[in-house]
Amino acid sequence: VRARSIAVLCGGFGAARFLTGWREVEGLSCVVNTADDIEHAGLYVSPDVDSVVYSLAGRFDEERGWGLENDTFVCAEALDRFDLGWFRIGDMDLATCLWRTTLLREGVPLSEVCRRQAGAFALTASVLPMSDEPVRTLFETDGGVLAFQDFVVRRRGEPRITSVRLAGIETARPAPGVVELLERAETILIAPSNPITSIGPILAVPGIRELLERRRERVVAVSPIVVGREPVTQPEVGRARVRQAVLAGRGLAHTPVAAALLWRDVAAGLVLDLSDRSFEKQIRALGLRTLVADILAKTPGDRARLADAVLAFARARD
């Protein structure tokens, strides 16, 4: 862990989009949610890890919301013949999954697979799973208990959620390196990912929440919730619907204030979108510093500027 190292807690799409602005930043380490991982067609799929790695490699397909740019879906279509086509994995993305599955079957821990994966994609940043032990998000809904991808992909987020469970969380331990990273990082960021299903599992790994509470002054979060601008792209719309549903299940309204309420004990600051300036006062009243910025920045230049602003905001505690 370097002197000025930056740790980022990450989910999938939101984190991957945000991280496009951080590719040039040195000393970056990502701790990634693995509670959405799924075994499909015999493959161990780790959607958030892959989104983060592909983003840092400059190859994330932001338009689709997951996987690799310019990927094809020849295998996924051929899987239809065997009724395995509902969860689509791109052909290039499959190579990552095949390789990962082989290593895991050989007994290589997920954290070591992630380390090698970052190497295979020539990343300068580190990528750590939140835990080497399996943790799985389960939704209790009016349509029964559904696994994350089942709910989001197969059922399109439609059943009404009554609660969210994390199977395996009690016995999960932080992956090797995670505690050391978070103890020593100069700055800790919470990426704009779903607070319940993406960041929630990371915070729930025994020890992590307490650690961040202790280092709260070092932590700032970027709001995953933007309500002043309508979601536009298909992945934005889909994720907003799931976010709204899981927040409602916790009795929370879908505004940046929800992020403040959920993270006030672990973060000292919250970055909110230009379009959500009206919530700033309420968030400050909850004891959080605020930065208003263009969270949904589109161009590479704007994203790099967002990164600079967030970093300056985080360091402003000094």
Add this chain to the structure above:
Amino acid sequence: VRARSIAVLCGGFGAARFLTGWREVEGLSCVVNTADDIEHAGLYVSPDVDSVVYSLAGRFDEERGWGLENDTFVCAEALDRFDLGWFRIGDMDLATCLWRTTLLREGVPLSEVCRRQAGAFALTASVLPMSDEPVRTLFETDGGVLAFQDFVVRRRGEPRITSVRLAGIETARPAPGVVELLERAETILIAPSNPITSIGPILAVPGIRELLERRRERVVAVSPIVVGREPVTQPEVGRARVRQAVLAGRGLAHTPVAAALLWRDVAAGLVLDLSDRSFEKQIRALGLRTLVADILAKTPGDRARLADAVLAFARARD
């Protein structure tokens, strides 16, 4: 097993090419070599079974010599990043392998997987693996002991073979249905596949050779060796080289007479190519009936005629 059922012992390329002429024939059941099966990138690959299924489905890529027509290799190329690219599987072909691997991991026997695979490809013919137990061809060479695909694909068939072993053969049993099929079939054909590495393992499964010796009058073979015409296509050239190498390892010259010598106890007749008519007398002297035909028939019409001729030849014992 139907009254006029036809059983065919099959390897990969040679059998797949031959079977293109048999798609309209009723009562066909294929018993397929599985000693070339390989686990690669965590996938259970069964090249000969797939070649036979794809051929009977009218989708075999004869030009490449394996796999599906019009397949793409996006995943295989992406596997290069992880040093898993040496054994190439097409993207559509991958779907078959993923599905098969999942079922085998769930404990479904290979024979049941093959049955379902034939159904998924809407075949009228049955496809049976020679055995549900793993049997693996191993080459002892001047470059060490090599598995089949290692020798053929990775080492391009170049090391000098000193002997061929079948690991696991002693404890292998014929797959469910194989003995019943071969006991009751009206006609048994040996497809033009490598006599040592493709047909050899099938005959070596305990009980099969004795069964065929007993039913020898019902069995005719199609010579996999044609020397009167030079191999032309890349798969023909590659397979001729491997065949020549393994026959040399048994002290046999690469002519149709080798097939007669290897199969005289299990087959009553041998079909040899028009271009190899000069060997007919020698083969008859070994106690085999002969049929001279256009084994390398190219057009669908010629192949269907070859099938008719072979079937008439087999039934001519009556």
